[in-house]
Amino acid sequence: MLSTMRTAKTLAALSVIALLAACGKSDPNSPGVEYMPDMYRSPAIEAYVDYGQDPYYHTEEKARTQRDRVTARKPVPGTIAFNEDAGMAMLNAPYPFPNTPEGYEAAGAELKSPIAMTQATVDNGKAIYEKFCMHCHGATGQGDGPVVNNGKYPPPGAYNGPLKDLPEGKIFHSLHWGKNVAMGSHASQLSKEERWHVTHYVQFLQNGGKMTREPEAQAAM
Numbered sequence: 157m158l159s160t161m162r163t164a165k166t167l168a169a170l171s172v173i174a175l176l177a178a179c180g181k182s183d184p185n186s187p188g189v190e191y192m193p194d195m196y197r198s199p200a201i202e203a204y205v206d207y208g209q210d211p212y213y214h215t216e217e218k219a220r221t222q223r224d225r226v227t228a229r230k231p232v233p234g235t236i237a238f239n240e241d242a243g244m245a246m247l248n249a250p251y252p253f254p255n256t257p258e259g260y261e262a263a264g265a266e267l268k269s270p271i272a273m274t275q276a277t278v279d280n281g282k283a284i285y286e287k288f289c290m291h292c293h294g295a296t297g298q299g300d301g302p303v304v305n306n307g308k309y310p311p312p313g314a315y316n317g318p319l320k321d322l323p324e325g326k327i328f329h330s331l332h333w334g335k336n337v338a339m340g341s342h343a344s345q346l347s348k349e350e351r352w353h354v355t356h357y358v359q360f361l362q363n364g365g366k367m368t369r370e371p372e373a374q375a376a377m
């Protein structure tokens with residue numbers, strides 16, 4: 157009986173304490189004492205918004221100095237997009253050969269496709285060629301596309317004729333910068349990878365519709 161009384165008293169005392177702890181604050185929105193607030197109140201961070209550093213770890217003053225800054229920054233000039241494949245990473249580097257006769261010759265001598273020529277690259281090159289080149293250069297690269305046949309354009313040389321021995325570096329260079337006044341640059345329409353694929357297709361046509369190189373033959377750009 158005595159112990160029941162004691163338990164009842166203890167319980168009553170505890171509930172008073174609990175009540176005081178829960179309702180004792182004047183601010184009804186206050187959560188009361190928080191022991192480890194950062195455990196359950198993680199900051200709600202949204203992408204591209206800088207809220208500054210967490211004031212739980214740094215002073216509010218320091219956090220404020222960090223706020224309102226842009227989180228997503230522009231890469232510094234000269235940044236090259238990462239690619240695990242070194243050859244493909246080189247495609248992200250700036251094109252090194254200038255739009256000069258010397259640049260053209262240097263590209264012809266030094267520039268090699270970083271992508272192996274395969275049936276797949278030739279097929280993709282053909283699809284690109286049919287959209288971007290065929291109307292001038294003709295279906296088989298004879299320089300007899302409808303634009304030329306209109307008489308408005310000078311006919312480009314046939315790939316398997318006067319342009320038969322044009323090296324891949326010069327083909328790519330002409331795609332990058334354009335060729336004289338008659339052919340514009342295709343750098344903004346086609347990625348470098350696509351320009352290499354269409355270069356492979358031009359080489360395929362140069363060779364009379366045959367693969368010119370073995371699939372594994374490739375060199376770094």
Ligand code: HEC
Nearest residue numbers: 288289292310311312326327330335336338339342354358
């Ligand atoms: C508006 C018509 C036109 C289009 C489109 C065009 N070309 Fe040409 N292309 C020409 C003409 C014209 C020449 C010859 C320019 C000269 O030698 O003055 C030429 C030249 C070339 C050459 C020879 C470059 C050199 O170094 O001598 C290649 C290779 C070539 N084009 C490939 C392409 C490919 C591939 C495409 C499509 C991505 C393409 N061209 C799109 C008109 C065009």
